[in-house]
Amino acid sequence: MRVNWRIKWRYNFRMRTACCLSPLDRFIAELDRALRSACPASFHTAARENPAAAQPANELSAQERSLSGRLMRVNHAGEVAAQALYQGQAFTAHSDDMRNGMAQSAAEEIDHLVWCEQRLQELRASTSRLDPFWYLGSFAIGALAGLVGDKFSLGFVAETEHQVVQHLQGHLQRLPAGDQKSRVILQQMKEDEARHGSTAIRAGGKSMPASVRALMRLTAKMMTATAYWI
Helix, strand or coil, X not given: CCCCHHHHHHHHHHHHHHCCCCHHHHHHHHHHHHHHHHCCCCCCCCCCCCCCCCCCCCCCCHHHHHHHHHHHHHHHHHHHHHHHHHHHHHHCCCCHHHXXXXXXXXXXXXXXXXXXXXXXXXCXXXXXXXXXXXXXXXXXXXXXXXXXXXHHHHHHHHHHXXXXXXXXXXXXXXXXXXXXXXXXXXXXXXXXXXXXXXXXXXXXXXXXXXXXXXXXXHHXXXXXXXXXXX
């Protein structure tokens, strides 16, 4: 499997420093991550090059640019929520292996967050004004999943990524035909999310009850419908 050494370095640095943190230090670190993830023009940097960098900037009509901007705002909000979910699960994980795995996944997801924000800037569209709310709510959900148990938490990741892949496929179909920049970003995100879900299953994730899966879909639908407009 190909290793991205920038992601690996960023992950290893976090793991080396985390063992020395007091509870107050951990709280401050989580607050810092929340501010970086939920605020526009964040200080995050991507470990991988934006896949849209080599794509030509095709001219879009005002209507097409508006649609692409709204769809990418939804995806950016989803990446804010993904950061919070992983960090919440890492915060309450029952084992160090689980905690480290969640932190590594969060580090990889930073690329998606940065790519979406860069594309929003190109489209002259704003991020969701409710990003702080998405972060706090998702962190709480992730922390609750972590408290239930590591196998449940891994299953939660697998189901989340399964639903995200379906969501991204829907957006790929809705994007204007000429918006290849957004398209290649979403395609790469889709591949990454599918891999994260498969990894969680192989690590021992248990299948979620039908009621939990339905509640997850409902929550995601409410978030995406709101972020599309706000």
